[in-house]
Amino acid sequence: MAQSNTPDIVYTKVDEAPELASASLLPIIQRFAKAAGITVGTKDISLAGRILATFPEALSADQQQSDDLAALGELVKTAEANVIKLPNISASVPQLVAAITELQGKGYALPDYPETPETAEEKAVRAKYDTLKGSAVNPVLREGNSDRRAAAAVKNYAQNNPHRMGKWTADSKTRVASMSGGDFFSNETSATLAKAATAKIVLEGASGETVLKDAVSYPAGTVVDATFMSAKALDAFLLSEIDKTKTEGTLFSLHMKATMMKVSDPIIFGHAVKAFLAPVFEKHGSAIEALGVNPNQGLGALLEKVADNAEIMADIDACMAARPPMYMVDSDKGITNLHVPSDVIIDASMPALIRAGGKGWGPDGNESDANCVIPDDSYAPVYDEAVKFFKANGALDPATAGTVQNVGLMAQKAEEYGSHPTTFEMPEAGVVKMILEDGTVLHELKVEAGDIWRSASANKAPIEDWVNLAIARQKATGYRSIFWLDANRAHDAELIAYVKPILEAQGVADKFEIMAPREATKASLETITKGENSIAITGNVLRDYLTDLFPILELATSAKMLSIVKLMNGGGLFETGAGGSAPKHVQQLDAENHLRWDSLGEFCALGESLQFLAEAKGNDKARILGQAVDAATQGILDNNRSPSRKVGEPDNRDSHYWFARYWAEALAAQSDDAALAAEFAPVAKALAEGEAAIVAELAAAQGKPADTGGYYTADADKLASVMRPSATLNKIIG
Numbered sequence: 001m002a003q004s005n006t007p008d009i010v011y012t013k014v015d016e017a018p019e020l021a022s023a024s025l026l027p028i029i030q031r032f033a034k035a036a037g038i039t040v041g042t043k044d045i046s047l048a049g050r051i052l053a054t055f056p057e058a059l060s061a062d063q064q065q066s067d068d069l070a071a072l073g074e075l076v077k078t079a080e081a082n083v084i085k086l087p088n089i090s091a092s093v094p095q096l097v098a099a100i101t102e103l104q105g106k107g108y109a110l111p112d113y114p115e116t117p118e119t120a121e122e123k124a125v126r127a128k129y130d131t132l133k134g135s136a137v138n139p140v141l142r143e144g145n146s147d148r149r150a151a152a153a154v155k156n157y158a159q160n161n162p163h164r165m166g167k168w169t170a171d172s173k174t175r176v177a178s179m180s181g182g183d184f185f186s187n188e189t190s191a192t193l194a195k196a197a198t199a200k201i202v203l204e205g206a207s208g209e210t211v212l213k214d215a216v217s218y219p220a221g222t223v224v225d226a227t228f229m230s231a232k233a234l235d236a237f238l239l240s241e242i243d244k245t246k247t248e249g250t251l252f253s254l255h256m257k258a259t260m261m262k263v264s265d266p267i268i269f270g271h272a273v274k275a276f277l278a279p280v281f282e283k284h285g286s287a288i289e290a291l292g293v294n295p296n297q298g299l300g301a302l303l304e305k306v307a308d309n310a311e312i313m314a315d316i317d318a319c320m321a322a323r324p325p326m327y328m329v330d331s332d333k334g335i336t337n338l339h340v341p342s343d344v345i346i347d348a349s350m351p352a353l354i355r356a357g358g359k360g361w362g363p364d365g366n367e368s369d370a371n372c373v374i375p376d377d378s379y380a381p382v383y384d385e386a387v388k389f390f391k392a393n394g395a396l397d398p399a400t401a402g403t404v405q406n407v408g409l410m411a412q413k414a415e416e417y418g419s420h421p422t423t424f425e426m427p428e429a430g431v432v433k434m435i436l437e438d439g440t441v442l443h444e445l446k447v448e449a450g451d452i453w454r455s456a457s458a459n460k461a462p463i464e465d466w467v468n469l470a471i472a473r474q475k476a477t478g479y480r481s482i483f484w485l486d487a488n489r490a491h492d493a494e495l496i497a498y499v500k501p502i503l504e505a506q507g508v509a510d511k512f513e514i515m516a517p518r519e520a521t522k523a524s525l526e527t528i529t530k531g532e533n534s535i536a537i538t539g540n541v542l543r544d545y546l547t548d549l550f551p552i553l554e555l556a557t558s559a560k561m562l563s564i565v566k567l568m569n570g571g572g573l574f575e576t577g578a579g580g581s582a583p584k585h586v587q588q589l590d591a592e593n594h595l596r597w598d599s600l601g602e603f604c605a606l607g608e609s610l611q612f613l614a615e616a617k618g619n620d621k622a623r624i625l626g627q628a629v630d631a632a633t634q635g636i637l638d639n640n641r642s643p644s645r646k647v648g649e650p651d652n653r654d655s656h657y658w659f660a661r662y663w664a665e666a667l668a669a670q671s672d673d674a675a676l677a678a679e680f681a682p683v684a685k686a687l688a689e690g691e692a693a694i695v696a697e698l699a700a701a702q703g704k705p706a707d708t709g710g711y712y713t714a715d716a717d718k719l720a721s722v723m724r725p726s727a728t729l730n731k732i733i734g
Contacts, residue, residue, distance in 0.1 A: 006075060007041030008617070009033070009609055010083045013068075015046045015712065017582035017597035018086040020589060023714075023723035024653050025599055028660045029606060031733050032667075035679050036621035038613065043068040045141075047089045047099050048712040050132050051110065058109050073140040081571025082613055084605050088137050090259035092266070092342035093297055096133060099712040106713060115294060134262020134420060139413040144567035145466045146408035147473065148547045151604045153630070154560045155403055157637040162398040163556035166357025168390040173250050173369035174358030176387055177241045178380035182233025184454070185377040189443050190225040190490035192497065193218055197436045201422060201455065203447075205430030212424050212432070212453075221460025223494040226434055226443035228426075231450035234268065234375055238275035241373050245324040251360050251370040252276070253327030255349050255383075258341035260544070261416065263423035264452050268375055269341045270296035276323060276338060277302075280315050287312065300339035327360040327370055334363070346374065347545045350383050351552035357395060358387060378489075379542060381518035386549070389525045396553050402528035404550040405479065405535045407470045408543025411462035411568055415491075415540040416454075423454035456491070458539075463495065465568055467502045470537040474511055480527055481535040484542055486516035495539070517542065528554070560600045564608055572612040576601035586711065593706040593722065594647040599655060603633045624673050628666035635662035653698050657729055661687040686732045693728040701725035 011026060013019060030040045044050075045068055052065040059065075075081045089095060097113050104110055113129050114122040150158075179186075201213040218224060245252040254272045258265040273295040274281050281288065291305045306312045327337040329344060337344050350372060353360050359367035372387075374380040390396070409415065426432075426447045434442040434455060447453055474481040483499055485492040496514060503509040515523060520536065527534045528550075536546050551558040563575035582597055589595045610626030613619055636642060641658040643651045664684035667676050687694075706722045709715025724730050 006080060007039040008082060008613060009038065009040045010072065010075070010081075011040055011042050012072075012083065012085050012088070013042045013044040013046055013049065014086045014088040015048075016089065017585035017589075017595065018576070018602075019046065019714070020586065020595055020708070020719070020723060021597050021599050021602070021652050021656075022086065023719045024656045025602060025659075027724070028656060028663075028733055032625060032660075032663060032680075035676060036619065036625050038610075038619070038622060038625070043072050045069045045072065045088055045137050046712070047091050047095065047132065048103060050136065051096075051099060051103060052108065054128050054132060055110055058111060063108055069137060069140055076141050076143045076567055076571055076573060077569050079570030079616070081567055081569075081573065082609055082616070083141065083571075083573045084602070084609050085141060085573055085575045086602065087576065090135050090137075090262070090342075091133050092259055092262075092340070093133065094301065094340055095342055096129060100129075102710055102712050106710065115292065135260040135417050138410075139418055141573060142410050142565060143412065143569065143571075144565040144573060145411050145462060145469050146406065146543055146547075147469060147564045147566065148408065148543070148561050149405035150403050150551060150555060150560070151562045151633070153634045153637055154555060154600065154604070158555045159399050159401075165355060165395040165398065166359055168357045168393075168395045170391050172358045172391055173248055174353070174372065174387060176372045176374060176380055176384035177244075178374050178377040178384070179233060179237045180377070182230035182237075183376045183378075184227045184229050185489065187229070187445065188225055188227035188490045189445070190223060190494045191442055192494050193220060193222050193224060196220045197438075199224070199434045199436050199442060201424075201432065201434055203424075203426065203428070203430050203432050205428040207428060210427070213422055216422060216455075218457060219459055219461075221463075222457050223463070223491065224434070224442060224455065224457045225491045226432070226445060226453070226455045228432070228445055228447050228451045228453040229264070229268070229376065230448065231271065231452070232448065234271050235275060237375060238272055238373070239278065241371060242276060242323060245371040248371065250324070251327045251362050251368050252324045252373065253337050253344070253349075253353075253360055253370045254373045255344060255346040256341065256374075257346050257541075257544075259345060261420075263420050264454060266296040266341050267425055267452055269298065269338075270294070272373075273299055273302065273338050276326075277316060277319050279319050280312065283315060284312050296341070298338060298340045298343075299336060324371075325362045325364070325368070328363055331361050331363055331365045336363070347548040348558075350374075350545075351549045351558075354383070354386055354390065354549070355552055355556075358390070379517060379545060381516075382521045382542070382545060382549070385518045385521040386525065389522060393529065396525075396529065398554055398556070400531050401554055402531050402533040403554055404524050404528060404546065405473065405477070405533070406543055406547050406550075407466065407473055407535060407537045408540060408547070409458060409462060409466040409538070410540045410543055411465060412459050414458040414462050416456045417540045417544075419454050419456035422456070423452065426451045426453060458495070460498075461568065463498050464502065466537075467499055469566065470512070470535070471503070471506060471508055473535055474508070477533070477535065479533040479535050480523075481512050481537060482520050482523060483512060483514045484517050484520040484536055484538045485514050487514070488516070512537075524550075557598070559598055560604070562604050562608065563601075570616075572609065572616075574605040574609045574612070576605045588647070589706050589722070590708075591705060592647040593702050593704055595652040595723075596643045596645045597652045598642050599652060599659070600633065600636065600642065603629060603636065603659060607633065621673060621676060624667070624670060624676055628663050628670065631666035632659050632662035635666075647702055648699070650698075651702065653701075653723060653725070654695065657687070657694055657698065657726070660729075660733065661691075683732060687729075690728045690732060694726045697726035697728060
């Protein structure tokens with residue numbers, strides 16, 4: 001059960017731009033909520049907070065921090081849960097190391113991250129740090145399935161104020177490349193467990209039996225997959241695509257998810273680094289290894305470690321000159337696609353490239369066509385089909401396009417995003433077996449040294465909940481509804497065996513279609529091009545990919561999506577849209593004291609959270625607050641009060657002022673609760689009368705460097721000073 005001191009709404013403390021914005025927005029939320037007797041508290045799930053919670057033994061008593069993620073993990077299993085979850089860092093190794101270094105510099109005696117642990121102590125430290133990498137937060141909190149869609153006000157605004165789209169032409173050289181064999185897709189096997197079981201994962205090789213995982217427990221009805229990616233096939237594919245890119249005269253770009261897929265994708269990323277610099281590794285492999293280079297951490301880390309070796313640097317320069325130009329993260333600074341594994345994340349990078357007409361930025365600072373390399377063929381067809389569709393039909397028109405909503409299977413670590421503890425790089429050739437406690441061999445796959453083997457699973461209860469959520473959404477909307485499942489893929493075939501009987505039992509089978517991802521992509525694009533709407537019913541990874549792809553095309557951003565997680569035990573989790581945590585926004589704030597982060601996702605989530613609270617607790621004041629939030633959100637859009645990208649123009653803090661003002665005005669104007677109207681009438685009046693002073697005070701803060709006291713661990717007082725620079729606004733809000 002939730003503890004009695006749990007606040008009515010938990011607002012998460014996170015990282016980077018969303019956390020900067022919280023310093024300005026959260027005091028406003030708490031002031032307004034207090035009028036309805038609603039408490040809004042925080043839980044720290046930031047990367048720095050999680051690091052500190054993991055190593056209490058290294059800290060003094062006053063430095064120690066509670067494990068808020070674990071506490072939230074328990075809360076979301078209760079009907080009491082009402083959590084507003086902002087985007088957090090899914091840390092790559094470079095980000096984790098940077099956060100540790102910053103904390104050490106602030107006096108926290110944390111151990112270093114062991115790159116190559118040798119002693120038992122180093123291995124134990126590494127194991128603890130590894131629990132913080134990648135998708136360490138979301139699987140813990142997502143005890144329900146996903147309902148993501150554009151809020152009506154946001155969609156209407158996008159149609160009335162269409163964003164700029166790049167021009168697609170039929171002769172574009174941009175294409176998507178993926179493996180035709182030897183990948184996770186082609187090697188997959190899958191089975192549904194008839195009863196609860198525990199499996200061990202072993203590698204039988206020349207050196208005997210190696211236990212990769214001694215016990216993994218599954219409830220009855222779990223769909224359990226096993227698959228692997230061939231290292232040899234991957235290397236051959238990468239080298240071939242590098243050569244093809246050179247011949248075609250396009251940019252080489254690799255699109256991965258090295259943050260969420262924290263075991264498999266950094267390894268694949270490392271293969272790409274080695275392939276791009278193959279002549280260098282062939283000549284200097286031993287010397288590079290002796291310098292402690294780990295290709296999985298990217299080209300940037302490699303260059304840093306070999307910088308003093310003139311011969312290696314010369315050969316790298318010669319190799320880069322002979323290779324095709326690379327897709328750039330920052331062409332001005334020479335930061336390439338392969339510099340840092342967390343810099344290019346597929347669900348953001350591919351939609352941005354597609355929105356831009358298939359163009360990416362090259363090292364010369366110009367836009368060019370690109371070869372989009374996505375090694376595994378499981379979901380690459382989605383992007384391949386989108387590229388082909390827009391080549392044939394031209395860019396999507398946001399002014400007339402319909403919308404694609406999403407119902408995503410993600411509860412209880414469903415599918416690939418829950419597979420990190422059961423993903424392994426093979427130390428030698430042999431046979432990997434998943435063996436149940438009764439001796440049954442569930443899966444058996446022959447592998448070679450260096451292959452990447454993984455098992456993923458999806459539990460029965462989340463699958464059934466997912467199908468029922470899809471039925472409810474279809475009934476509520478009447479939209480075209482498509483299960484994105486490939487009958488020829490082993491995992492999807494097992495899911496289809498769940499889906500069809502439920503649809504038939506509820507008499508709604510005729511209202512749903514089942515299509516492989518490629519066909520579903522084409523059908524959905526055809527639907528929204530006609531101005532009609534669709535619901536994509538997908539697994540976990542596709543949920544992540546599509547809730548960036550379609551919103552970026554429709555709305556210009558995925559940060560403005562409604563993201564509602566109906567928790568399976570009755571609570572609610574309200575995510576503030578997709579879009580990551582925007583490190584570039586932080587860089588701009590540090591340099592110019594301008595924060596362009598748009599809190600519209602937070603506004604939308606807040607409105608839904610308050611409405612949920614009203615229903616769950618019978619709090620009518622919460623309902624009125626929620627309705628007023630929706631009115632304020634509409635006011636932000638209608639009056640163009642969202643942040644500008646340029647310094648000297650209104651930024652995130654200005655948008656919060658206008659949000660507070662519109663919220664107060666809506667509460668003052670409503671007639672359902674006289675006490676709320678009376679309380680907020682003077683607030684609305686003061687905010688309106690103080691407009692000139694507030695806007696001037698906010699503007700005066702911009703244009704010079706900002707000091708928040710830390711990137712991963714900001715100083716609370718410095719952060720408040722930066723994000724709440726208007727004395728007039730602060731006096732009104734309190």
